[in-house]
Amino acid sequence: MLYSPGTKGFYSEEIHGDNIPADAVEITTEEHSALLAAQSEGKVIKWDSKKKKPVAVDPPPPTREQVVQTYKAHIQHRLDDFCRTREYDGVLSCCTYVTSKVTKFRTEALYMLEKRDETWDIGTQILADVEAGTRPIPTLEELDAELPALAWPA
Structure with a gap:
């Protein structure tokens, strides 16, 4: 060989x-x-x-750009996957129902607008803290634990 x-x-x-x-x-x-x-x-x-x-x-550690992209993709998939549990194409599709005349769709869209904003606000702060060196890079599981819980309103 x-x-x-x-x-x-x-x-x-x-x-x-x-x-x-x-x-x-x-x-x-x-x-x-x-x-x-x-x-x-x-x-x-x-x-x-x-x-x-x-x-x-051992492989080299991921670059800053790779870490940022991995986290952003993870957060987006988390939101999209949650919305798919109600047959929406993803969070964007769900949020377009905010002006729906159907109460169920409008309620779900309003909920997801709030959770989307909360999620990205926390997610971007975590990334900023990592970038500033004020906290270590969390695992994806640790990241999930810090993001808002997702549960459809009754």
């Missing part, structure tokens, strides 16, 4: 023949298996220039 630091890929002479990058180095079957096992557990395979072979390491 061979590994190319240039392509970050594994190669086998039986499969790839002469189409193996010039920088490929030989690794044992055991090393290959261990790298793949570590990768399946969340590690990333990286070239170690001192050891001159691939190693499994």
Whole structure:
């Protein structure tokens, strides 16, 4: 088995023949298996220039932008999924019923307008606090616990 630091890929002479990058180095079957096992557990395979072979390491932490996008998507999905329990397409669809002549739809829309605003107000404050360094990044479960509870009005 061979590994190319240039392509970050594994190669086998039986499969790839002469189409193996010039920088490929030989690794044992055991090393290959261990790298793949570590990768399946969340590690990333990286070239170690001192050891001159691939190693499994922890992935880099997410960037600020990735954290923000993950949290925003999570909050939006939480609101949308809740509205789908009443057959709305999502929170936006539900909120459009605010002027409905049907009392049930209008009541649900007013409720969701309030909960949407509360949720985003708290969610954006949490992100601002994380960004300012005044609090650690919460897990998604911790984030959910801080957001308003969602329960349809009776």
